[in-house]
Amino acid sequence: MTGGTMVQTITPELRRWIVEQTAAGFSPESVLDAMVKVGWRQELAAAALEDSLREHRRQRGDGRGAGVAPAVPARSQAAAAPLPEISLSPSLPCLDAGDRQVRVLATLSLPRVVVLGGLLSDEECEALIDLARPRLARSLTVQTQTGGEELNPDRTSNGMFFTRGESELVRRIEARIARLVNWPVENGEGMQVLNYPVGAEYKPHYDYFDPAEPGTPTILQRGGQRLATLVMYLNEPAEGGGTIFPDVGLEVAPQRGNAVFFSYDKPSPTTRTLHGGAPVAQGEKWVATKWLREREFI
CATH class of the missing domain: 2.60.120.620 (q2cbj1_9rhob like domain)
Known part of the structure; x- marks a missing residue:
């Protein structure tokens, strides 16, 4: 990825780069920051990150993908703070x-x-x-x-x-x-x-x-x-x-x-x-x- 004018298209190469970075241990938040710093619009970068990691997990078929961090970062990577959350169960309507x-x-x-x-x-x-x-x-x-x-x-x-x-x-x-x-x-x-x-x-x-x-x-x-x-x-x-x-x-x-x-x-x-x-x-x-x-x- 290089700076300068960028056509902001989510390409297979970009998806592969995102997966490689998270597999190497970089948090999704740091990957997102790197994309924004080189010119990606924040909303588009977030969508590319989420979609790429979701597709990677789907292809692996294991629900997460070994070595890949969650797509949506918590407020603190070191110690995820709790959030208000509705506990859902697919078996309970x-x-x-x-x-x-x-x-x-x-x-x-x-x-x-x-x-x-x-x-x-x-x-x-x-x-x-x-x-x-x-x-x-x-x-x-x-x-x-x-x-x-x-x-x-x-x-x-x-x-x-x-x-x-x-x-x-x-x-x-x-x-x-x-x-x-x-x-x-x-x-x-x-x-x-x-x-x-x-x-x-x-x-x-x-x-x-x-x-x-x-x-x-x-x-x-x-x-x-x-x-x-x-x-x-x-x-x-x-x-x-x-x-x-x-x-x-x-x-x-x-x-x-x-x-x-x-x-x-x-x-x-x-x-x-x-x-x-x-x-x-x-x-x-x-x-x-x-x-x-x-x-x-x-």
Whole structure:
């Protein structure tokens, strides 16, 4: 691989080079960094890395490939830090959420996405909407320049936050989420409820906090980096309003009681967790969002 102008095509030679580097003991993260340094776009380099190692494992037929490290690097190669994660079994169509059985509707490995069916009951959805409606205000986003909040033209919804554990309903849902994703209740931010009228949307963005922004150290003092997101659909708009993942061409339709979970092992576009809320074409959309942090959120 050489510097200069590069036609960014994933060739058999590139795939072979990737496999050889990981087989020689270089971590996937270091291989990715090497590709970016010589001019590869980060998103394309990550896709080439993942696809090449997945194909190598498939050809070997042993599920991993001897000497080849996992395709998706953890936040620390020396000691992989845990992440919120839904434990899946191909033999079980439902997950035990303690007080409720939740269906697994779809999964994706990169980005790590799990679509859940029936996480909330119809009654819980209606109760959250009724409690949130009188407390709605124009949605704000985190201001990464300062660590505060700001109005963002990319986010045209109205919203509010429930304080963690503020009611029996909120506590019940938070306990269910914690059991499903194997993550402590106290590591979750307060649940945010959002309302999107016709035309409202949230343009594609990342949920983690950009380490390069000056306000990020202040934000991280409250509980560390965000590691995962759970979006719960409280109603079904007549048209539009899906959750989109542009990097992988995925759209999750908003269906009452269902949810989409996705995690990100580092604050980087290589996680391919770019996502957004598509514009509502008819009706309105209600969602509840739960963000999960590295440690207790205060």
